[in-house]
Amino acid sequence: MSLSIFGEKSEAPTEDALAAAVGESKTLWDDIKKQVESTCGNYNDEWMFYSKKAGWSFVVRSGKRTILYLIPQDKYFKVNFVFGDKAVAAAQDIGLSNAVIALIMEATPYAEGRSFMVDIGSLDDLDLVAKLINIKAEN
Numbered sequence: 001m002s003l004s005i006f007g008e009k010s011e012a013p014t015e016d017a018l019a020a021a022v023g024e025s026k027t028l029w030d031d032i033k034k035q036v037e038s039t040c041g042n043y044n045d046e047w048m049f050y051s052k053k054a055g056w057s058f059v060v061r062s063g064k065r066t067i068l069y070l071i072p073q074d075k076y077f078k079v080n081f082v083f084g085d086k087a088v089a090a091a092q093d094i095g096l097s098n099a100v101i102a103l104i105m106e107a108t109p110y111a112e113g114r115s116f117m118v119d120i121g122s123l124d125d126l127d128l129v130a131k132l133i134n135i136k137a138e139n
Helices: 015-040 085-093 098-106 125-138
Strands: 044-049 056-062 065-072 077-083 113-120
Touching (some): 015 077, 015 113, 015 125, 065 125, 077 085, 077 125, 098 113
Antiparallel strands (some): 044 056, 056 065, 065 077
16 A cells, blocks of 8 residues: 555546545645745646655646655645755744644754655645745745
């Protein structure tokens, strides 16, 4: 079973399939894309299949820089960020909750940064994602 609800490499997700998979959370998905555009200006996005274990992810970039990955689940989705050292330091300085700081700090550090995911299922989750997008864009 893959991380994404879309696990078959031969079947790239469509807008209809995405809407059916994430359900009412689709509006939140679209709001996050709007937040990236608002924060970063022009952006590009595409579906990518990384492996059978990961499945299909929706990658959102500003220029050549990856801002986030959206990973569809059943009736919700995950947002994956990769923060380098400067972004981790900025996250600690802006007053995020202790739970979010712990999530970032407990993520395994790799050369490209710390990869962590946030579940998105309600409007309340968008404020956190907006803060994380700002951190990523500035660092």
